[in-house]
Amino acid sequence: MAGAKQNSGISAAVTWRKTGDEAVILNLETSEYYSLNETGTFIWELLAAGKPAARITEALSAEYGVTADQAAEDLADFLKDLSKLKILSRETAK
Amino acid sequence: MAQRTPVKEQFSRLSPASRLALAVFRVRAAGKPAGIPGSLFLGLTSRCSLSCLHCKYRGGAGDLDLPYPLALAALREAAALGVPKAVFFGGEPLLYPRLAELAGAARDLGLFTELDTNGQELTFARARALARAGLSSVMVSLHSPSPEEHDRLCGRGTYQKAARALAAALKAGLVTYVSSCVFSAGPGERDLRGLLAFAKDSGAHGARFLPYSPRAGASRLPAALAAALRREDPAGFAGTCLARGRRGCAAQRADILYLGPSGDLRACPYALAGLGSLRRGTLAAALRRCGRAARGPVRPCQKRA
Structure with a gap:
């Protein structure tokens, strides 16, 4: 079972595991679970490792060949979704 | 990017x-x-501590264990093919020496694992150790809500140990089911209601009922059991080989593949037709044969003729 670093912003109620290229995230408080596709999993692993938003944006841009602006926008949307689902306990986009 | 799928309330315990598994x-x-x-069912051993009246291994099937390298190879191929679950079966799988190691290997391959046990050897310490090793769930055999009737089938004192095993698995935090053989759906409906009530009261997460017919040949019991469950259990707490709303049993739909202790492959532990051997072939080859065989008329849930 994978845990997240303390400064990752990920809620303490969340646990996750990677299976193949896909991450499965479980919110232990709500019992809801989610699966992430390859891109989502890529971002999630960096987030769980406590990487700041700027580093994640840079990595996304390099991995998927998109501009920095596009990568930043994709990341912001993803983090917003995670916050709505209460998977993030605080905003980490800054 | 993310999907959202709720888990039933009962699993929050x-x-x-x-829960993650x-x-x-x-x-x-x-x-x-x-x-x-x-599911891939692994018949880890033909050995068992009991001699239940209805069991196909009663009367001696020899002391045969599935070689560990073959079990591991099966798990690896199953995971690579996309099979999501491995069931540790027997005989009595708790008698298999490297069970914990196999559970860990299965977990590392991303497989959900289930132990199908008579519960006689399952203490809390053992359940906890297996959970820590990687086991995800336990299915404990309990064939009647009446201790006397269960003991008549399986031996004196076996009901009590099975009930304790159920409690032990729940305490260890494992997904826990009651598994029962049903011998008739008519007069046996009282037992069905009793078993459902017992399983729910025990805190189990579900129940599975296996239709058992002692006579070879097509049986009406599987369909009768499925119909009885639709009446008695509309919420779907219990399952049987005939899934609600689907044609044929799990073996006929090729939803199960069974690997026996000798390496033989079948559509389920009770199927009569062989699908080859893992000693000479692959799971994938057996699945191709399974697809053809499953269109046949024979129900697999029968004692050998």
Whole structure:
């Protein structure tokens, strides 16, 4: 079972595991679970490792060949979704 | 990018590790490729501590254990094919020396694992150790809500130990089911109601009923049992080989693949037709034969003729 670093912003109620290229995230408080596709999993692993938003944006841009602006926008949307689902306990986009 | 799928309230009592294993299993099962079974049953051993009246191994099947390298190879191929679950079966799988190691290997391959046990050897310490090693769930055999009737089938004192095993598995945080052989759906409906009530009261997460017919040849019991469950259990707490709303049993739909202790492959532990041997072939080859064989008329849930 994978845990997240303390400064990752990920809620303490969340646990996750990677299976193949896909991450499965479980919110232990709500019992809801989610699966992430390859891109989502890529971002999630960096987030769980406590990487700041700027580093994640840079990595996304390099991995998927998109501009920095596009990568930043994709990341912001993803983090917003995670916050709505209460998977993030605080905003980490800054 | 993210999907949202709720888990039933009853599963919120599980350990975090078991709940996560269940979530991963559900995701993998939902995304499983067409034609790939939902479960690989590993008959780890023909040995058993009991001699239940209805069991196919009663009267001696020899002391045969599935060689560990073959078990591991089966798990690896199953995981690579996209099979989401491995069931440790027997005989009595708790008698298999490297069970914990196999559970860990299966977990590392991303497989959800289930132990199908008579419960006689399952103490809390053992359940906890297996959970820590990677086991996800336990299915304990209890064939009647009446201790006397269960003991008549399986031996004196076996009901009590099975009930204790159920409690032990729940305490260890494992997904826990009651598994029962049903011998008739008519007069046996009282037992069915009793078993459902017992399983729910015990805190089990579900129940599975196996239709058992002592006579070879097509039996009406599986369909009768499925119909009885639709009446008695509309919420779907219990399952049987005939899944609600689907044609044929799990073996006929090729939703199960069974590997016996000798390496033989079949559509389920009770199927009569062989699908080859893992000693000479692969799971994939057996699945191709399974697809052809499953169109036949014979129900597999029968004692050998």
